[in-house]
Amino acid sequence: MQIDDTDRRILRHYLADPGAPRSALADRAGVTPATLGRRLDRLRAGGVIRAERAVIDWRKLGYEVEVSLRFTLDKTNPRAFDEFIAAAREVPEVTGIETFLGRVDVRLNVIARDMGHWQEIYRHRILTLPHIAEVEALMLVSTIRDGEALPI
Structure with missing residues (x-):
């Protein structure tokens, strides 16, 4: 699967704050919420994002x-x-x-x-x-x- 600079930017912000509201994440990544949703779905389907999990202290x-x-x-x-x-x-x-x-x-x-x-x-x-x-x-x-x- 090919990823571009926009995907990398989305992943960087998503990793930094996976619980952020989609609108805030899209804003930080410089894309629309619709674009963010499509790209995250594509990254999941392509196996780049394998799972979302809780980190317990x-x-x-x-x-x-x-x-x-x-x-x-x-x-x-x-x-x-x-x-x-x-x-x-x-x-x-x-x-x-x-x-x-x-x-x-x-x-x-x-x-x-x-x-x-x-x-x-x-x-x-x-x-x-x-x-x-x-x-x-x-x-x-x-x-x-x-x-x-x-x-x-």
Whole structure:
């Protein structure tokens, strides 16, 4: 799908404030509301805009601890990845699962209410996941930049 400068401008403003009223978004992007609607529909149909989603501030829900866990799996079992990921999906505190090529095989993002809750999750839900050869925990201290803005 070909996108032009107008599409890029619309996407830039849409990404910055997806909840903005269509008229305000159209005004910021320099197009009419009708043009904005047609272009957004075309971008959705073309797969450029895949989804619209809610972004939840976990801290406001009482989750004060966020940890990124890097796993190297024991790959002597050909089903190690599939079994590990299936089990990780069952842990409710896991907010993200990513796979990699390289020394790290999988990264899990995990949230917890406090350090006691984190220890419980780590001991009883994380360390019991199958095929773990090595795990490294990185506790989030602060978020400097958090956004999905693209250079468009």
